[in-house]
Amino acid sequence: MNESKNIDYLTCLFKSLPAQSNSSTFQDTLPEDPQLWIKQLRAQAIDEAGQLKWPTNKDEEWRFTDISPLTRLPFKPAQAGYVPDLSEVRPFFIEEMVNRLVFVNGFFAPELSSITHENQLIIGNLDTLATSHAHVISAHLGQYAQFRQNLFTALNTAFLHDGAIIIAPRNTVVDQPIHLLFVATQAETTHYPRCLIVGDDNSQMTVVEDYVALQADKSSAYITNSVTELKLSANAQIQHIRLQRENLNAFHLANCAVSLDHASRYETISISLGAKISRYNLNVSLNAKAAECAIDGLALITDGQLADTHTCIDHVKPNCTSHQQHKCIVDNDAHAVFNGKIIVRPNAQKTNSSQSSRNLLLSNKAQIDTKPQLEIFADDVKCAHGATVGQLDKDEIFYLKSRGLSELAARNLLTYAFGAEILNNIPIPSLKHTLEQTVLNQTQSH
């Protein structure tokens, strides 16, 4: 590893952290921790982060994504205090969603949030709930997103100060979807959003995790380093929609870890639109029989953007199902990366897994690296995978032209459709409509 390259970023980060958790400066430099267990978790993460090296292209996991530009940016942790006007944030609200937690630069903004308590749902920010619900939160927080071997998860945990907490107790069906809105406002800072979502037995909910930017200067750079943990107990169901619509100079590094118990079902749709460089790691562990996951992704990028999605679906137990569909639409000189690992452990017989990676190049400078990676150690399994990279199908274009559409109109419609297919399953009409418009605007040439 090249030490000189990394010195700026890491030095800057560690200057803002104590060397050890028992340092007397601990309370001075970080928001107050109400609970010792959080301090201990952070202390472990700080130790771990100090030992991990900055990833480079020589690491297999980072082969196609060069994040060295980050190391040249001495971005300090974002500061609490600034809260934008409601009118500035309102455009990001989703009209059907009454439950909304808004975080500004990683800090909870109650004046922008709106919570209707449904049933026994525990919803709020970590800073507030850490005292009242320490027992239940400490049982989960940091348990699924392992910071061992993962520098960015370690850093997020080291800087843990606040976050979104949603805990649906047993048999709770949350009718209203929940919007977690993370707003970045400060230039040249790093912010550390954190989410913990727990569905106890038989619970059901829909959560939208949403990253947006609100800078006066649209060209300002910043780093988002987020960690999300989801735990589903027996028969629980979660629909998890993730939107990354950062500004086009942002760096977005995200880790999401999902743990599934018996017959639980995890459905996710992740949409990557923003950021100069983004990396989304999604790790789903099917830890008990009959668990299911459906994982859809869409990256829609242009003009020098890089969007990297790494997923790992780990079939630990028998009779589980996973279906994955990932699409990239890449225009101009943008670069999309997809690495889809599927592990079927020796015990995981009767696994049913499918993966499809479909990629559309809209320019001859666009680049796609797609890599299905199947590691199958059981013999009685069904695993299908396929990857395509290409341009529009000429028979499809002819079909539309034979109905009177011009070549351009036909191409535009098919490109739109390629992206819109992923949006079809979004259960929130206004959000679906907004995203369809975004896809429409970005796929139409004139």
Add this chain to the structure above:
Amino acid sequence: MISKNNQTLLNVQNLHANTQDTEILKGINLTVNHGEIHAIMGLNGSGKSTFAKVLAGHPDYIVTQGNIQFEQQDLLALPPEERAQAGVFLAFQYPIEIPGVANSQFLRLAYNTVQSKRGNDELDPLEFDDFVREKMKLLEMNPDFLDRSVNEGFSGGEKKRNEILQMALLEPKLGILDETDSGLDIDALKIVAKGVNHLRNEQNAIILITHYQRLLDHIVPDYVHVMEAGRIIKTGGKELALELEKHGYDWLHNDQQKNAGVSV
């Protein structure tokens, strides 16, 4: 529907076409007048579907000789979309699925594009919705098909009905039905045939491409043509289809017909 003052709608002369350096069409002659229904029959590989695609302008086929006159226009000079706008419609043998685009969106886009090119008013979504629902009744289609993605998850019969729905919306002068009957059960066949019969009038014409007589029981042709090896080798009235049904295509070779390639 042959009448005395019929005018020529389509005139195909000595049409030759290649795909991937193989000649598929080897000199087709065909004249279709307004108000007529022509059936084209023949074995697999005889060039029927290629002929349909060449009429619609499929880019895989290169016309090497001959010409096609459509009303006063040189059809071969027009790209596919302008042929559609001029009134040529091909109902596909294998309609394309377009996941991600609602059928209603697609139908309205096609309808409005063609209408504006023809100098007519476009319809807004609400007006179009009423209009298309009326047309769907004709084909006994469930309005749910408007909200579904174009042809995605449609059964074979539903796809074919969706093709005829497009024909009803675009009101072509020449409708070319490429094996619209294949994959249809008898009930679906009757519905599709009823829709096609409803759409025909003295101003338009239809070319039916089919293997089987059974479609022709429901859409009765004025002329039946038999294709073989890229040419029309025999032309007759509707009774020719019955003869073929009875005797098979080999019968044509045993029969000492001399009028191969004669156009009507």
